[in-house]
Amino acid sequence: MSAHPPFLDPDTLSELAAPLRGELLSPATPGYDEARKVWNGMIDRRPALIARCRGVADVVDALAIAREHELPVCVRGGGHNVAGSAVSDGGMTIDLSRMRGVRVDRAESTVRVEGGATWADVDRETQLFGLAAPGGVVSTTGVAGLTLGGGYGHLRSKYGLASDNVRSMEVVTADGQVRTANAAQNPDLFWALRGGGGHFGVVTSFEFELKEVGPEVMGLGVIYPLEDAPDILREVRAFMDDPAEDITFDAVGWSVPDVEAFPPELRGRPIMLLGGMYVGSAEDGDEALAPLRNLAEPLLDISARQPFVGLQSGFDPFFPEGLRYYWKSIYLDGLPDDAIDTMVDHMDRRPSPRTIIPLRPRNGVINQIDASVTAFPERSSPFLLSIDSTWEDPAEDEVNIRWTQEFWEAMAPFASNRMYFNFAMGEEGEDVLRATFGDNYDRLAEVKSTYDPDGLFGGRSAGVAGAE
Ligand SMILES: Cc1cc2nc3c(=O)[nH]c(=O)nc-3n(C[C@H](O)[C@H](O)[C@H](O)COP(=O)(O)OP(=O)(O)OC[C@H]3O[C@@H](n4cnc5c(N)ncnc54)[C@H](O)[C@@H]3O)c2cc1C
The missing domain is CATH 3.30.465.10 (Uridine Diphospho-n-acetylenolpyruvylglucosamine Reductase; domain 3)
Known part of the structure; x- marks a missing residue:
């Protein structure tokens, strides 16, 4: 694309924008720089046009503009994708942030x-x-x-x-x-x-x-010292031998955040947090969650009955917009002692205390659905590990990215090359895509060629969230 494509001429642009109830932003429009920002502060891309739609008809018109001017299209929902897949250099972003009914x-x-x-x-x-x-x-x-x-x-x-x-x-x-x-x-x-x-x-x-x-549910929030992580992770493994369907939790390697909600003497301390909830009545949850609250001597136990909406937003403050984020994920085939040792070793050596490392047991319904029922391919792995690297200073990019990649590679022997693409940077090779989607890959490619034969929506052949 040339530096100044003809449709960016002000008269042409206002003609194109005329039918829309929303706005059509170009690099010359006030507010463009704010509109191209996504949640991950590492992403700095400049779409040629941003169509801020206010209804379905705006989306139809915006797509017509993209087709006419051969602009690859990205869609912005919440703008949270860590790979920044809502924006591309020189393409069109269809921004739905005004459509939240x-x-x-x-x-x-x-x-x-x-x-x-x-x-x-x-x-x-x-x-x-x-x-x-x-x-x-x-x-x-x-x-x-x-x-x-x-x-x-x-x-x-x-x-x-x-x-x-x-x-x-x-x-x-x-x-x-x-x-x-x-x-x-x-x-x-x-x-x-x-x-x-x-x-x-x-x-x-x-x-x-x-x-x-809800509206009231029993939430789990137990903070153990990271030194106890090997024993706790063995208990998490044992939980998966006979897993309850009404308990959801993550075992999270982290450091106590430096915020008022936590006692000053604990802030910055490396921990293993068990966080989650009982999916049922709050009364029953008290008893059901008790074993997970006694796996070792907790530093702090903030498990409590609480409004479901409170639980749903409890983690919000720890993922602020605009910080530097580099995330990877991997499905584990099991949790042998070696895998636990590798995880704890890397948790110990995190370059940034903000980095969060959740291990998600995949108990219950997820693995009871056949992998062909929807395109979501992963219906067998017992655990999903994500490495959510988070830091503030651009000077620390390299050390954090290198550590994340090394950790991810070190977990490969315990996995089958499959990942969750909502926690991915869009840089993964075709082999990971194919390994992850397995038998669903070819069927996805067929649907893509039926509904988007010219590849207007960018993405790889099978069309994967998070991939660019
Ligand atoms: C702080 C944080 C917490 C998270 N927590 C979880 C979690 O608990 N569980 C979990 O599974 N994942 C979680 N994620 C990952 C999340 O699922 C992905 O980042 C996801 O892509 C975010 O969706 P979005 O609409 O906000 O993103 P966007 O960046 O707006 O969109 C991501 C991609 O989705 C597609 N897309 C968006 N909207 C539309 C649309 N309306 N129509 C068609 N395509 C569209 C586009 O391809 C776009 O490229 C979290 C991410 C963050 C940053």
Whole structure:
């Protein structure tokens, strides 16, 4: 693309923008620099155009502009993808951040959610009625990207991934058609969008099935010293021998954050946090979670009955927008002693105390669903490890990135080359993509060629969230 493509001429631009209810931003428009920012402060990309849509018709018109001017399209839901896949240099971003409507249907126990909503938007409306859609664990994350890539949250053990709970979607495909994707209409597209990523069209709204949750739940938050991590991780392994379906938790290598909520003497101390919830009544949760609160002598136990919306936003302060983030993930085939030693050794040597290393037991419903039912491929691994490197100073980029890569490579002997692409930098090779999607890979490529034959939505052939 030339430095000044003809459509950036002010007269042409205002002609293109005229039908939109939202705005069409170019590099010359005030507010452009704010609009191109995403959550990860490492990402600095300059789209040629940003279409801030205010409705489905705006999305249709924006796609027509992209087609006419041959601009590859990215979609922005919540803007949280760590690889910054909502923005590309020289392309068009279809920004749905003005489309955050949420409407609960109590009779049907469903919720209709627009494509730019966050999980905070959803929880706020659904919890009015003691209902919830399984989502993520940080309330500022976008519903769209998280769901399209799979979606792990506090309700996963009992109800599965966010994508397992989608009943229907409204999608604008590359040809500008507004389609319904569900079990009866465009079932191949519906299949692909549940776990295959966002490169098949713009999802303007999702319909989720709702579950009865809260408003009060029993949350788990036990802080053990990192020195006890080897024993605790062995207990986590034992938990998976006969796992309860109504307990969801992560074992997280971390350091006590330097915030007022924690006693000054503990701040900065390396820890293993067991965080999660009981997916059932708060009363039953007290007893059910007790064993996980006594695996060693805790430094602090903040487990408590609390509002579900509080639990859902409890981690928000530790993932501020604009810091430097480099994340990788890997599905483990098991947790032998060697894997535990490797993990603890790397946890000990984190270059940044902000870095969070959650090990997610995948107990319950997730692994009971056949891998061919949706595009989400991973239905057997007992654990998902993610290495969420987080730091502030650009001068520390290299040391943090190198440590993350080394840690990830050191875990390879305990895994089968599969990763969760919602925790990935988009730099993974074709072999990881194929290994992860397995038998679903070719079917995804077929759906991609049906609905986006010219590759308007960028992405790799199989269309994977997080991949560029
Ligand atoms: C702080 C934080 C906490 C997180 N917690 C969790 C968690 O608990 N569980 C979990 O599973 N993941 C979690 N994630 C990962 C998260 O699932 C991904 O980052 C996801 O991509 C975020 O979605 P988004 O809509 O905010 O991202 P965006 O950057 O807006 O979008 C990511 C990609 O999704 C696609 N996309 C977005 N919106 C649409 C749309 N409407 N239609 C079509 N395609 C679209 C596009 O391909 C885009 O490139 C977390 C991430 C962060 C940063």
